[in-house]
Amino acid sequence: MQNDEIIRKINQLLIDEIEIDVNQIHPAADLKKDLGIDSLDFVDLFVIVENNFGFKMKAEEMTDLKSLEDFYSYIIKRINPN
């Protein structure tokens, strides 16, 4: 999967599954402050990522994710490690 395709898919999942307003989605958005993703939503992101990207997120890695760009990078690295 190409990187831009991964980003589009993440955005769509955030809109459809977490019900983030499309206008709030931009790479610099802070996951908690701007997108309102709280600790319970991170639990659901775990399920969403495994069901849609086929791998398990590690809880200790999730604490380092601050911005949406961090989240994109994390998913891209797990899917395209090289």
Next chain:
Amino acid sequence: MGIYSVIGKNLAEVKDSLYHGRSGIIFDPARKALGFRSALTGMVDRPHLKGILDRRMRIGLPLQGEYAYISTLEALQHAGIEQPYLDAHEVGILFGNDSSALPVVESVDILRQKKDTMMIGSGYIFQSMNSTVSMNLSVIFRLKGVNFTLSGACASGSHAIGIGYLLIKQGLQEMIICGGAQEINPESTASFDALNAFSTRESEPTKASRPFDRDRDGLVPSGGAATVIIESYESALKRGATIYGEVIGYGFSSNGEHISMPNVDGPVRAMEKALSDAGIKPFEIGYINAHATSTPAGDRNEAQSIDLLFGKSKPMISSTKSMTGHEMWMGGASEVIYSTLMMNQGFVAPNINFENPDDATEKLNIASKTTPCEFNAFLSNSFGFGGTNSSLIIRKV
């Protein structure tokens, strides 16, 4: 008051169904496919809450919580209470609920399939607990008062109103949102079906629930949610609220015998306590909304209990379960609403399908048809497994 039931999704629809003796019972093929002995059930559509509640509020709500959200919205509106009032006052919530089977089954199914608790997601825990209704609604409506759930089997909703009444009477709360909620799904009733307690009159779903009738053969499970706003008289006066009824008596007891077989003595003591608490005599009760679920033993015992106390005054009696089926955890609250609607509209709803009495039920004054009737006080019975009994008395103000 607010109601979301198998005979109507709001007070107006329910009043109409009660008046016209409409049944909410259907045959559910999915239950038959699962191996149910009886596929009969009350049925109501699932509320659509997307766009009304945000995602976080929705994903913690099980089916009965969704019903209860709708009934509570109507109750608040009916009582003239808006969010700023709830924000500025210590309003509590006490709901009757005694299961949340579907989310438990679904979350364990995920675990068994995925072998990873993290794949269960964040919503199921809040859906799965018995306190799910009071837990969720207290957050949605930002309530600051008493907040817990009562699990008293099929008397849960009635005990919730009774305990709420006592807290207000004690001066500990000014206003409490009380009610009962019951999920409608095969998962929650499969083990009940196993007891051979359900009617198998599957060829005539609307005739299956026939409390007090000689040919009754079991109950029909049902559900929904019912909400009543109870408050101190002073609070109601201060708000200029329309008062639809006054809770004047709550009686409770335990049979102290069998886990599922009812008796006569327990209900008699609950009704006596309610009368004593209300400070009224049996002849002052104009209508009794019986618990009568349409089981052979339960209806017989309740008929004998009522006859012992009300044999002389013979108030009008009906079991609205003839139309709704057995709303279980919800029933004690919904039946207070049904009866209050009747009291305010001057009629007694029919005990539909009551065609022939038996030797115990022939002694009662059972309304087989809609009956114009002015009454100033009613008694509502609710009994449950373990021999829990609750009787409430409500009076016109």
